[in-house]
Amino acid sequence: MTPIMSKSTAAELVVSARIRRGLTWAGIAEQLGTPVVWTTAALLGQHPMSAEQADRACQLLGLGEEVAESLQLQPSRGSDPATMADPTIYRFSEALSVYGPALKALIHEEFGDGIMSAINFQVDISRRPDPDGDRVVITFDGKFLDYKW
Amino acid sequence: MTPIMSKSTAAELVVSARIRRGLTWAGIAEQLGTPVVWTTAALLGQHPMSAEQADRACQLLGLGEEVAESLQLQPSRGSDPATMADPTIYRFSEALSVYGPALKALIHEEFGDGIMSAINFQVDISRRPDPDGDRVVITFDGKFLDYKW
Amino acid sequence: MTPIMSKSTAAELVVSARIRRGLTWAGIAEQLGTPVVWTTAALLGQHPMSAEQADRACQLLGLGEEVAESLQLQPSRGSDPATMADPTIYRFSEALSVYGPALKALIHEEFGDGIMSAINFQVDISRRPDPDGDRVVITFDGKFLDYKW
Amino acid sequence: MTPIMSKSTAAELVVSARIRRGLTWAGIAEQLGTPVVWTTAALLGQHPMSAEQADRACQLLGLGEEVAESLQLQPSRGSDPATMADPTIYRFSEALSVYGPALKALIHEEFGDGIMSAINFQVDISRRPDPDGDRVVITFDGKFLDYKW
Amino acid sequence: MTPIMSKSTAAELVVSARIRRGLTWAGIAEQLGTPVVWTTAALLGQHPMSAEQADRACQLLGLGEEVAESLQLQPSRGSDPATMADPTIYRFSEALSVYGPALKALIHEEFGDGIMSAINFQVDISRRPDPDGDRVVITFDGKFLDYKW
Amino acid sequence: MTPIMSKSTAAELVVSARIRRGLTWAGIAEQLGTPVVWTTAALLGQHPMSAEQADRACQLLGLGEEVAESLQLQPSRGSDPATMADPTIYRFSEALSVYGPALKALIHEEFGDGIMSAINFQVDISRRPDPDGDRVVITFDGKFLDYKW
Amino acid sequence: MTPIMSKSTAAELVVSARIRRGLTWAGIAEQLGTPVVWTTAALLGQHPMSAEQADRACQLLGLGEEVAESLQLQPSRGSDPATMADPTIYRFSEALSVYGPALKALIHEEFGDGIMSAINFQVDISRRPDPDGDRVVITFDGKFLDYKW
Amino acid sequence: MTPIMSKSTAAELVVSARIRRGLTWAGIAEQLGTPVVWTTAALLGQHPMSAEQADRACQLLGLGEEVAESLQLQPSRGSDPATMADPTIYRFSEALSVYGPALKALIHEEFGDGIMSAINFQVDISRRPDPDGDRVVITFDGKFLDYKW
Amino acid sequence: MTPIMSKSTAAELVVSARIRRGLTWAGIAEQLGTPVVWTTAALLGQHPMSAEQADRACQLLGLGEEVAESLQLQPSRGSDPATMADPTIYRFSEALSVYGPALKALIHEEFGDGIMSAINFQVDISRRPDPDGDRVVITFDGKFLDYKW
Amino acid sequence: MTPIMSKSTAAELVVSARIRRGLTWAGIAEQLGTPVVWTTAALLGQHPMSAEQADRACQLLGLGEEVAESLQLQPSRGSDPATMADPTIYRFSEALSVYGPALKALIHEEFGDGIMSAINFQVDISRRPDPDGDRVVITFDGKFLDYKW
Structure with missing residues (x-):
């Protein structure tokens, strides 16, 4: 039996196919209807995709089923x-x-004793035009979780 | 000669005075007219303050000149x-x-080869109300710097 | 101004007083009406206590106000x-x-993609008698948080 | 001579076969009649299985003898x-x-000077329904061993 | 309140007193009626002593009560x-x-899957005369603990 | 030219062959007429064997010349x-x-300033029956070497 | 699909081809019309090359398209x-x-609070003849970036 | 006897005195007639100063003999x-x-097998005006040392 | 194109060939007319050899051109x-x-502020007979380099 | 009771006294009649001195009994x-x-399987005049110890 392809191998193939097909991460995300940072992270191996998402992504990238299987891990x-x-x-x-x-x-001053969740969490990235040079704007948006016994 | 107070000692005194006087970081920032994350970071020792800012902060906190001197380091x-x-x-x-x-x-897809500056950079934090639990929203906003020879 | 006593110094004094007064952690927790692992962790510096809890604990231990102030940090x-x-x-x-x-x-099999929270979380410890030698039983009980974008 | 398959390779094959056959860890454990955490840990390479357990597991997973041999290491x-x-x-x-x-x-207060054994030890995991979100409950249960000269 | 003396400070005083009084570790152990490696380890801070053992040791070494208190920690x-x-x-x-x-x-060949306990454990040291140069003989003697679920 | 097989590959083959042939380390050592800990360590790659020892070991284990060559490295x-x-x-x-x-x-008290050699050194392991559970007894026996200028 | 060749493999081939063809880094840089340190760093995998630069470099070195593709990553x-x-x-x-x-x-004395950019940055190397032995002269030249909120 | 002041304490006093007297590192270097990077490094504890240099520096900074003694270490x-x-x-x-x-x-291409000395070595720093923002220029200038047996 | 063999692979082949041919490092060095420590280090990959030295070494060891090419890297x-x-x-x-x-x-007492070069440097090893057991004598001989600005 | 002075404090005092009295390490060694590297290492805390050596050294350096006591540790x-x-x-x-x-x-070629002792060991340092710049010559001379079971 062949083991399921590792997510790092899958990511390497995704990156190679994306470049060769001239696709953008943003374009792939748009096609999948998923947020762009989430999509990029998932294709690089940090989130499991649903079977549909994985199949759709592999179709766009011209990659086979063994990649789609790995993306769902x-x-x-x-x-x-x-x-x-x-x-x-x-x-x-x-x-x-x-x-x-x-x-x-x-965080403690505004919310009390607790943390910003890194699980119930989303990240966004955008470009903000600025005459002194455009700016990268990254937003971390996570649910506050208080220490609760 | 006494050496200038270290920024970690100054921060410890700032934290103690802030608690005892019942001040908030946001309140101190408002009094100084400076952004709240910058102000908190500066009082914790990560940015130099101007003489005026340091004096004004120490006045609010009831701290002496040796703390104000340290905050300017x-x-x-x-x-x-x-x-x-x-x-x-x-x-x-x-x-x-x-x-x-x-x-x-x-970042590379949108801006090309380069980085988001951590120097020409600002951070903001806010609370976003959400029926499932309020959320911490942190924004990193830095100038894009491209690799330029 | 004297800075607020550090939590490690406070913990050292709590430990010393507890031994000299012949108190148990379980006994202190019972007096405070708080769970025993939480109470021990808080007195060792891992959780902030309310003013009342801190005052009550210091009274039991014969410790002064500067310890009570630290325990609330x-x-x-x-x-x-x-x-x-x-x-x-x-x-x-x-x-x-x-x-x-x-x-x-x-966890993934039973709950899906996510984690056991270490924030919305409690720990308990008990002794389970066993003819082959009594057993330590530790229970970690945390809310499941699913990766949610 | 071919060396015995490494336990990490065996684990990789077990994981792949489990997914492709749509089996659960809990289901495999039930079939083997062994505790679920122990079984999962053993199949991931942390405990040696008996020949019977290894053969039965490989049969369920459709894996060959070389995997069963490795699981007994x-x-x-x-x-x-x-x-x-x-x-x-x-x-x-x-x-x-x-x-x-x-x-x-x-542990020292309740049992004296010693440790909870990590050898004479078992772990269990369960789901505890909770209206605020279900909870992961992990129990560590180890024999107390006192420092004995 | 003065905190209880740390075991490292106590050990430093024990070592100093032992040298100045010209005592040997073996001699102290003999006086206490305890094994020599255990005694040395305990005086260096690795085992708690009983009140009697600590008092007797401090009497031999000419050290005060605050050391005896620490040795019991x-x-x-x-x-x-x-x-x-x-x-x-x-x-x-x-x-x-x-x-x-x-x-x-x-160990696995002779005893099966398990460990030599480092808790139910004793160490001894002796000198074995040898014409080619005397030898240091250290014996580690620990109860076998098998992995038992 | 093929390089000489690495000692880690040789050890992997030795371990595999030992299991498949149902041999014990003690049995191999007895056949070779060498101490059991030394023999096991040598077959796992920590000591060079003589040509005769290596050939004899490989014969017992059914391994080829390329393993015997490696065991002499x-x-x-x-x-x-x-x-x-x-x-x-x-x-x-x-x-x-x-x-x-x-x-x-x-060691310093009994022998003066120096060390127990880890080179002119032997280790033995035995089982000591004990009604409370048998014990693993390990003996380290090394020549004393004094700091000598 | 074959993944794009890694930059470390490409660099290994560049180094091998450069030696076998008897080319110098300086000569390659001159042919490409790019600064010598930049060119060497890019060929060793630290900067992306344009398609033209990569093709021209591979032509000089007698390397194939798969290397040129990698150099553009x-x-x-x-x-x-x-x-x-x-x-x-x-x-x-x-x-x-x-x-x-x-x-x-x-840097702080001359420019204020900030850094020398390592992005808007160039390095040069030259030989300065000296009767006591020639000298290596490396120049780091980076834009000053001040901490600006 | 008081031990000689450590170079880190001396550096702390130098930094404090420099700020309070409103001196620049460049100004101190000019007064001493020594290169500015060397002088700054020496006053921060990385090079020994001659007695004259140390005395002259302490005179400028209003520091006592115990600092001058330390700067010569x-x-x-x-x-x-x-x-x-x-x-x-x-x-x-x-x-x-x-x-x-x-x-x-x-370095190997231009000079052969060897290194740029970090001992027979000097560093300089300057500001290069640039319409896009001034630049920090650092020059490392070290004797080439070839591997010579 | 095949990349040049790595120096670690070359060293592995050198070591294997040396053993199989029954050559000594000292003998190889003598044949090459180069110092023994330098020769051994070079064959193990720490120094580049000249083409002649590499060819001569490979001839003695019965190794091919691809090893000789690597030894010159x-x-x-x-x-x-x-x-x-x-x-x-x-x-x-x-x-x-x-x-x-x-x-x-x-070194500082005898030579002033500086170092023993590890570049303009040679090492020798010899055996010094001694009735109490022969001795290994290693000599490090490096040019003194003084901190010179 | 005051603990015996630590060897690092003693070394700090030795270094300070040596500089202030204008003594050399070589001179101190000569006065003590002990090898210079050994003597320097011992005074810096790496070897115990005899009572006589320690007293004589402290007399030369003008240091008190508490230093002499420490040097014997x-x-x-x-x-x-x-x-x-x-x-x-x-x-x-x-x-x-x-x-x-x-x-x-x-070492293995000349002596067989074993090590150069770092215990039965001495180091010497000397200056070798050389027209191209004097050289530091360090000799490590240690007894060979063969792996002997």
């Missing part, structure tokens, strides 16, 4: 440290290192 | 790993570990 | 790695290392 | 750090980081 | 990595790194 | 951290973390 | 720790460890 | 990891991580 | 941590951990 | 990682990383 989430050191990703970590304690203080 | 930025493991802060790191590669892919 | 949660290596605590980490992937698989 | 136990960072598993580690010292204190 | 066990790198201690770690997998294989 | 000794975290091996590390400083103190 | 930037420990590269890290805080102080 | 060089994570310093590390292998390749 | 120097933990290599690290600060102090 | 040997990163010490580590596997190969 329950993932083991997270990225390896080497990936997190890439400058484009590192800037987020740096911002957290600078603003994390302030965000904690303000 | 150029900081060595960043938080220690123990602090970053606190659950309220960790959720942001976890979200980055899950969505970081997707955000990188989408 | 919002904590930065977590334990340092040296503490986690103590054999009594390490056995839990070992069990997670052995059973963690199985628990993940079973 | 004495394992080298434990999970790699990347796996432990998956959010579903991490929440347990976080809970231990918050409640570990309290559990240690309460 | 429940310890957080383990040594820091810097200490473990000392050559005299490192040789044991090296031997484990070379012979650990062999010992694991032989 | 000078090893790079040591085990990887993942292996050392297996519970059966970890208990030894834990015992060292608890008793290491005591053993150091007692 | 958006990279995940950064080098692994083993590479950074090579003595030729380590000297730069050492210099930063010695002069980093001084450079930080001088 | 032979340093143990290097910065701690927390400092190296400050964004202003981190950008240099990031640039090395991206361009390090390219610089290594070009 | 510019290496990325250094050994991985697992290798450095082998007892025979670790003893050197231990000696440095014990004597490093003393050697630093004595 | 049995040390916990080794240096912290920050110290080992100092460039003067790091060069030795780098050399080991480059030549360690070669030295291992040559």
Whole structure:
């Protein structure tokens, strides 16, 4: 028996097919009718897709059933440290290192003792035009969960 | 000669005075006329304040000149790993570990090869009411910087 | 101004007073009317207490107001790695290392894609008599949170 | 000579076959007559199975003898750090980081100087219905071992 | 209130007093009627002593009550990595790194799936005269615990 | 040219053959006339065997010349951290973390400034029957080496 | 479908072809009309090349289209720790460890609170003849970015 | 006897005095007649100063003899990891991580097998006006040392 | 195109051929007319060989051109941590951990502020007969480089 | 009771006194009649001194009895990682990383399976005049210990 293709292999094929077919992540998301950050994350292996979503994505990308099967797998989430050191990703970590304690203080001030959920959670990204250079705007939107015994 | 008070000692005094005087971070920011995340981060030691800002903050908090002097120091930025493991802060790191590669892919798709600046950058936090439980909304807004030789 | 006593100093005083007064954690919890694991964790610095809880605890322990003030502080949660290596605590980490992937698989099977909350969460401990040697029974009880965009 | 298949390869095949055959872990455990967490952990490589258990499991999963041979191997136990960072598993580690010292204190108070065994030990998982959202209930049940010279 | 003296401070005083009084660890153990490795470990902070043992030890060493109080504390066990790198201690770690997998294989062969307990456990050390140079003989003697569900 | 088989590949084949042939480590050692811990460690790759020992071992195990060639290689000794975290091996590390400083103190007291050699060194393992459960007895026996300039 | 060749495989082929064809990095850069450090970094996988640049480079090196395709990929930037420990590269890290805080102080003195961009950034290397031994001169030239909210 | 003041304490006093007296690092360097990066690094504890340099610096800064004594000490060089994570310093590390292998390749191409010395070495920093925003220019200038047996 | 063989593969083949042909490192060095430590290090991948040296070495070892090509490659120097933990290599690290600060102090006393070069550097090894057991004598001989601005 | 002064405090006082009295390490060693590297290492806390050696050293340095008492303590040997990163010490580590596997190969070739003792061991340092710049010569001389069961 062949084991189900790993999600990292599937992601590698998705990335290759996307480039060769000249598709955009945004375009794929639009075709699937799913949010763009969620879709990109799912195709890179961080969320399981439904059978329909996986089939539709593979059809768009010209990929076979073994990729679609993999995209439906329950993932083991997270990225390896080497990936997190890439400058484009590192800037987020740096911002957290600078603003994390302030965000904690303000979450507690506004909501009490608890956290912003990273599970009941969504992320969006947009471009904000600015005469001094356009800006990347990322929004983290998570349900507040209070420490409740 | 006494050395200038360290920013961590100053932050400890700021936190203690804020609690004892019953002030909020938002209230202090409003009094200073500065954004709330910036103000909180600066008082916790991550940004230098101007002499006026530092004096005004210490007046509000009933703290002496040696704290105001410290608040104006150029900081060595960043938080220690123990602090970053606190659950309220960790959720942001976890979200980055899950969505970081997707955000990188989408920044490159929309803007080309480059990064979101963590320097020409601002953060905001707000509460979004939701019948299923209110939500924490954090916005990261940074200038796009393209790799330019 | 004296800064508020750190939660680790407060915990050290709580531990010392508890031993010298011959009190038990269970007894203190009973007096406070709060669950025993929550109470012990709070007195060791992992949860903020209300003013009443803190005052009542300090009264029982013969500790002063500066300890009560500290017990109400919002904590930065977590334990340092040296503490986690103590054999009594390490056995839990070992069990997670052995059973963690199985628990993940079973949570997904029973509940779908999501996690057991560590925030909306409670822990209990009890002794189960057994002729072959009594048993420690620890129950983790957390709300299921599904990945919801 | 071909070496015996590694337990990680066997686990990969078990996972793939389970999904493709539409079996549940609970169903496999029931068929084997073994506890569900133990069974899942054993099939993922953390416990050796008896020849009968391994053969029966492979028959259910449509896997060959080389998998059954591997499932009987004495394992080298434990999970790699990347796996432990998956959010579903991490929440347990976080809970231990918050409640570990309290559990240690309460074990010593109730039982004296010693540990909860992670060897003479069993884990169970169940769903507890709750109007505010169902709950995951995990029970760790280990024999108390006292430090005995 | 003064907190109870930490076990590391107590150990430092024990070591200093032992040297200045010209006592041996073996002699102290003999006086206490306790095994020599256990006694040394307990005085260095790895085991709690009974009140009688602690008082008797402090009397021999000319140390005060605050040391005796500390010696009775429940310890957080383990040594820091810097200490473990000392050559005299490192040789044991090296031997484990070379012979650990062999010992694991032989324990499983002789006893089945399980471990040698480090809790129901004792250590002894002796000198074995040898014409080629005397030998250090360390015996680890722990109860076998089998994986039992 | 084919490179000589790595000692880890050889060990994997030895382990597989031993199981399939139903041999014990003790039995192999007896056949070779070599101590059991040494033999097991050597077959797992931690000691070089003589040509005769390697040939004899491979004959018993039904393995070819390329394995015998590998068993004679000078090893790079040591085990990887993942292996050392297996519970059966970890208990030894834990015992060292608890008793290491005591053993150091007692070695210095009895022998002076120096170490127990891990080179001029032997390990033995035996079972000691005990009505409360049989015990694993491990003996480390190494020549004392004093710091000598 | 074959995935696009990884940038590390492409770099390995570039390095091999460069040596076998007797080309220099400087010569390749001259042929491409691009700066030498940028070109070398891009061919080693740290910058995406345009289709023209990639095709031209592969033509010079006698490499096929699959390499050219890889050279155009958006990279995940950064080098692994083993590479950074090579003595030729380590000297730069050492210099930063010695002069980093001084450079930080001088950047703040001359420019205010901010950083030298590593994105809007170029590096050059040259040889400066010196009777006591020629010198390597590396210039880092990055736009100043001030902390701007 | 009082031990000589540590270089980190001396640096703290230098920094405090410099701010309070309104001196610049460049101004101090000019007064001492020494290069500005060297001077700043030396005052921050990375190079020993001559007695004259140390006395002259302390006179300018209004610091006592015990600081001057410390500035002459032979340093143990290097910065701690927390400092190296400050964004202003981190950008240099990031640039090395991206361009390090390219610089290594070009040093070997131009000079042969060897390194740029970090000992026979100097650093300079300057501002280069640019209509798009001024630039920080850092020059590393080190003697080439070839691997010579 | 086949990439040039990696230096680690080349080293593996060199080691295998050396054993099978019954050659010694010293004998190979003598044939090449190069110092023995340098030769061994170069064949293990730490120094580039000239074309003649590489060809001559491969001829002695019966290895092909693809190995000779690899031996001429510019290496990325250094050994991985697992290798450095082998007892025979670790003893050197231990000696440095014990004597490093003393050697630093004595280098500064005798030569002033600077280092012993590890580039303009040679190592030799010899056997010194001793009635109490022969001794390994290793000599490190490097040019002194003073901190020179 | 005052605990015995720690060896790190004693070393700090020794270093301060040595500088203020204008003594050299070599001079102190000569006065004590002990080898210079041993003496420096012992005064820095890596070897216990005899009472006479300690008294004589303290007399030369003008230090009190509490230092002499500390110098006789049995040390916990080794240096912290920050110290080992100092460039003067790091060069030795780098050399080991480059030549360690070669030295291992040559020790095994010349002596068989075993190690160079780091206990029955001495180090010497000398200056070798050279027209191209004087050289630091370090000799490690340790007894060979063969793996002997």
